[in-house]
Amino acid sequence: MCAALAASFYDRRTERVARDLLGAILRCETPEGVASGRIVETEAYLGEHDAACHAAAGRTARTEVLYGEPGTAYVYFTYGMHWCANAVTRRAGLPSAVLIRALEPLDGVELMARRRPKARDRRDLANGPAKLSAALGITGELNGLPLRRSRLTIHRGLTIPAREIGVTPRIGITSATDWPLRFVWTESDFLSRRYGVGR
DNA sequence: TCGAAGATTGTCT
DNA sequence: GACAATCTTCGAG
Numbered sequence: 001m002c003a004a005l006a007a008s009f010y011d012r013r014t015e016r017v018a019r020d021l022l023g024a025i026l027r028c029e030t031p032e033g034v035a036s037g038r039i040v041e042t043e044a045y046l047g048e049h050d051a052a053c054h055a056a057a058g059r060t061a062r063t064e065v066l067y068g069e070p071g072t073a074y075v076y077f078t079y080g081m082h083w084c085a086n087a088v089t090r091r092a093g094l095p096s097a098v099l100i101r102a103l104e105p106l107d108g109v110e111l112m113a114r115r116r117p118k119a120r121d122r123r124d125l126a127n128g129p130a131k132l133s134a135a136l137g138i139t140g141e142l143n144g145l146p147l148r149r150s151r152l153t154i155h156r157g158l159t160i161p162a163r164e165i166g167v168t169p170r171i172g173i174t175s176a177t178d179w180p181l182r183f184v185w186t187e188s189d190f191l192s193r194r195y196g197v198g199r
Numbered sequence: 200t201c202g203a204a205g206a207t208t209g210t211c212t
Numbered sequence: 213g214a215c216a217a218t219c220t221t222c223g224a225g
Contacts (some may be wrong), residue, residue, distance in 0.1 A: 043206070052206070056220095062221060070205050079207050080218030086206085099206055118209070172206055 002156040010070035014089040014096040015181065018044040019131035019140045019165060021098060022185045023158035025072065025106065028136035029151045037103030037126050038157055040188035044181040045086070047096045051175035055095035061078050065111045065144045066095035073152050075133070075143040080180045087137050087147055101171070101182070103132045104190040112136070119122045125147045128192045169188070 005024065010017055019042075027036035045053035046199035053065045054076070065074045066088055074086040074097050086097040105112055112125045112135035119125045119135075121195045126132035133139075142152045166186040169178055169194065 054206080057222070076206085077220060078205055080205090080220070082207050082218095084206060089211085090209075101206085128207070146218070168208075 003152045003169070004124060006016055006156050007069065007071040007148060008089060010089045011094075012089070012145075014044045014098060015017045015057040015183075017080075017087070017089045018042040018098040018181070020181045021154070022165060023160040025155040025157040026085075026100060026103060026132075026139055027107070027153050027155060028142075030137040032137065033108055035105075035108030035111050037074050037105045037132065037136070038190075039100055039102075039154075040104055040185040040190050041100075041102035041192055041197055042183050043099040043101055044089075044183070045097050046098060046181070050179075051095075052170060052177075052179075053096065055057070055173075059095070064158050065095055067093065069146070073142050073145050073147050073150070075138060075140055077140060078130075083133040083139055084129040085136075085142075085152070099129060100132060101129045102127045102188075103135070103137065104188060106137060114171065115151070123190055127190050136137055149154050168195070 021039050021042050024039050040166045048055050055066050072088040086099045088097050105125045116135050126135045147154050164187050166181045166184045168182045184195050
């Protein structure tokens, strides 16, 4: 297992971090065991001027973590039942983050399958932001923890060639829907939506 | 204190 | 392809 990515990795332009996270390994330890997967899809959320970013509402109890240190986990609850995992980027005062949207399951596949009984196959285990959170056991307990040293970590993995990285508008939002801030590894079979197909 | 909306998923038609 | 499930968050009253 390679070392966890340093805090400086996250302290750069958010689009850059989102792109560079493709190929990296997201890993979560729980009492039930360890589960991990390769990141194949991300989205960038750019701060208060990005209407689709939670921080567009300003600094609140919920968005407080976004104003914190780069490399911090931002985990939020949505639609009354789903958790979504993000990595905070840039410096304090610029509340931006990268949403992890899909993983290729690596370690702990059986554990993930138990947590996702409805998944039909390995591909269906973590090909969506709420699916991967369920598969890895990510919950609000992890909100605000450092991604370098906690139960939830991100490690260096494959380096994806630029020609295999695709950029599309973000999914599932109602504001700023035309901003090209979703990054995918086009060669992966584990995306939430197939590359080249509209949202 | 109340109401509306939400970075989704799974099921049904 | 359409829609229900389900509850936190936040702004308005």
